[in-house]
Amino acid sequence: MQELIMEEIMQDIKFYDCRVIEGSSTSVILDNGKIEEISRNFTRGAGIRALCGGSWGYTAVEGELDLEGGVRDAAKLAFAMNKNTPKEEVELAVVDPPVIRNLPGIKIDPRDVSIEEKVELLKNIESRARVEGVHSTKVMFSESEFKIMYRSSEGVECEYELLNTGFAVSAVATENGVYQAGRESRFGYGYEIFENIDVFGLAEKAGMTAVELLGAKTPKGGTMPVLLDQELAGVFAHEAVGHASEADLVLEGDSVLANRIGEQIASPLITIIDDPTLHEFGYYPFDAEGVESSRTEIIKSGVLNSYLHSRETAGKLGEETGTPGNSRAQGYSMPVVRMSNTFIDNGDSKFEEMLESVRDGMYLIGSRGGQVNTGEGIFQFNAEKGYLIRNGELAELVRDVSLSGKTLEILNHVTQVGNDLKMTAGRCGKGGQLAPVSDGSPHLAISLALVGGA
């Protein structure tokens, strides 16, 4: 009887797929020069989706995997949902099976480096961050190796393996009860990042930032011309524009970019791209539904050109709004539409020219995070620090400054785009899931923005 019921259910399941992930991660934390934690985590699990009519069923299982049982459970959930609350059928956009190409090459496998050597490296980084005036430091090392295997009812079968290596350093300086922090981090795909990147220079920079911020003042806030550095402008590209271009939010009516494909929404100087094929922190060869990754021009010379899609959202909104390939998941979670490596493309202005054109305003540098409301198209980001700009020249260092405003207004107020694109790695949270991403930009000059201060 049970089998008969199952057979009947499976007849109504149009599509199912599963992702198996297995791997391990290691982290070492050095706190004030002392090992605080060495930990290793082994993990194996799977996320399984089934589609019935317009409803998805999803199961996630860990440990010893029974994939067939998982498919049955997901199918039952989808079937019950569709029966209880039937709705318009989901049509998945048709895609070709992925070709895996151009995986990041690795020269030094972090697993071949002893834990003692890693600890030694962290201690050296720590000592460089401890510049005069710094009284507390934290250095973190992480490596992870993951194998991702994908299979679908359409016969797609593919897999890849990635090794991530990275480090983060933070320094805190204090004086008369005032505390200020500086942070730097980098991620890459092999232990050679520690040879290719000036990690000691970065550590010193984190320490110097903390110390110099002690002496900085909090300026008066208000509306003024601003110059954004690559990191803060990258955060703007990701948070304010990138999220609003995610087609699931567009479909929910939670995006200020809904129904605007083909419209001039930004200064013609602005081109914004999402490219998971770049060997930056948001790299993947195929996404969480087996779609080969590809470059998307979200905004092309100021015109909204494409949303970021999953197969479902591309099926709903149609080809002219973009193609799938941006479905991502943290671990065994249900995939959602996500960004990868998102950046504002290079323009041709030089930093000095931009400073000159801003004339009197503020130079905002770095980011301590931010948030947006994609539906209303408003955002708020806190800069790590800034400089007042007076008569086209950098003046006093300032702290506790933030940038907020309307996404579309800022995009239209861009007057110059620099030629010095730089990417920054990070983790993006959406729907309770974290995904590795990178974002970046050249310097941006903006004629008018709201700066928060004292």
Place this chain on the structure above:
Amino acid sequence: MYELAKKALEMAEKAGAEEAEIYYVSNHSTSVNFKKDALESAKDRFSEGIGVRAIVNGAVGFASTNSAKDLENTIEIAVAEARVRENDPDWVALPSNGKYPEVVGIFDKRIEAMKLEECIGYAMELVEGTKEVPGTLPTSGAFTRGKSRQLILNTNGVEIEDESTAVSGFVDVITVNGETSTAYDFDVSRSLDIDFRAIGTHASELALSSGNGIKIEAQKTNVVFHPFAFSDILEAAFAPSLDADNVQKGRSGLIGKLGEELAAPELSIYDDGLVEAGIETSASDDEGVPSQRTPVLEKGVLKSYLYDSYTAGKEGVKSTGNGSRGSYTSPPAVGLRNFIIDYPQTDLIADTDSGVFVNTVIGAHTANSISGDFSVEARNAFTIRDGALDKPIKSLMISGNAFDLLKNITGAGFDVRKVGGFISPSIRVSDMSVIG
């Protein structure tokens, strides 16, 4: 794995651990998600895993796994890691077998036994609630129920098991006509006592009443923070300074301030792992230390930092039962339990001549957790005039300092709410900087 956990201690000792701790946790959750007003997916998640702490010569190693067949290897790695580290003079010992308090209200059989159809029903209630307010649409939301089981064993005789349940609902809504405005509402509870329809209705009412906002001048004024807004700011800009680990490492704005009057004299704050039906309530913390109620601020005076077993040992004090883990994949660290804000209650808005009322904030996590400085964008904010909410405010930034904010509290409402483990009424703070 549960059965295996009980054998794991022996395996650890055999592998050479002088002390060892096995932390087992399993979670089973079901959620029904909707996009716009259509139910989109049902998710069933089962996870379990074991985290192992092994101590050799006063050094700790940690490893974890979710696979039974990897457990032995995991234990050996934890021991090997401990051997790599030099002796930690601050290490005292794993917690010892304590006397555990009785806690109530954290397990509801109805949640454990809930069928998918019932979950669908509650998700529908969230959606239908929004429809009682014309002119709004839900954008997304979910109903979730979950059950978890936790077992902590260590070689000092700790053996404590806990089972708990929870249900939660959230909904995001947007207005459909005129200028767009949005709002959200959510609730979470240990038992099935949430009015899901009311969550939807309230979110819609809030989105609708927030439309066509006015501009206000930059000024210093009274700000009344809804528990959502207040908890966000305090968790990001104040709570990290109470963490004994931050205090010991020089990363807290509260170093050397025990016994000082830091806040309004009528304000008390408690960290309490024993609150009936609290989201952070359980007999023990995540390393087996009995839960307790810790006065953090009493009548404005700083009484205690918050400790896990390690930071307490380092300072020669008792753990306050704040050993906390996000999952089995990490060793314990100091974390808040139920965090209770206590201030004499009044009819707060009626008591306020002028100012602004702020429902939620965005950007609180960007606060400086040491200095307490924060700058946030207020959402669903309204002017207060002559003791009543007056007009919605279009855009509003609030900046300040969490420590100053605690000094300037001048009122609390009757509307105590459990925002996860954060339990607080609406709070009025005088003399806050706002920029329209």
